[in-house]
Amino acid sequence: MVKIFDINDFDERKQFEIKLQIALLNNTLKIRENSKNPEKYDEYIGERKANIRSLLNTTAKFTIKDHDKLIYNPESGI
Numbered sequence: 001m002v003k004i005f006d007i008n009d010f011d012e013r014k015q016f017e018i019k020l021q022i023a024l025l026n027n028t029l030k031i032r033e034n035s036k037n038p039e040k041y042d043e044y045i046g047e048r049k050a051n052i053r054s055l056l057n058t059t060a061k062f063t064i065k066d067h068d069k070l071i072y073n074p075e076s077g078i
Contacts, residue, residue: 003062021051022072049074
C-alpha cells in the first residue's frame with residue numbers, strides 16, 4: 001500500500017522544506033546523469049531521500065502530490 005501525501009496538507013514551512021529537498025534531489029539526479037563519476041552523488045541522493053522521508057515522518061511507501069499533480073515518487077525518481 002502506497003501512502004499519498006498532499007503537500008497542501010502541511011504548513012507553509014514544512015511545504016517549503018519538502019519542496020526544497022525534492023528540488024535538491026532532482027538537481028543532483030540531473031547532474032549525476034552527466035557525471036563521469038556518478039557514484040560520488042549516491043550518498044547525497046540518499047540523504048535527500050532520507051530527509052524527505054523524515055519530514056513526512058513515514059516508513060511506508062509513499063508519493064507526494066500537489067492536489068492532483070505528482071511532485072515526488074521515490075520509486076520512479078520523479
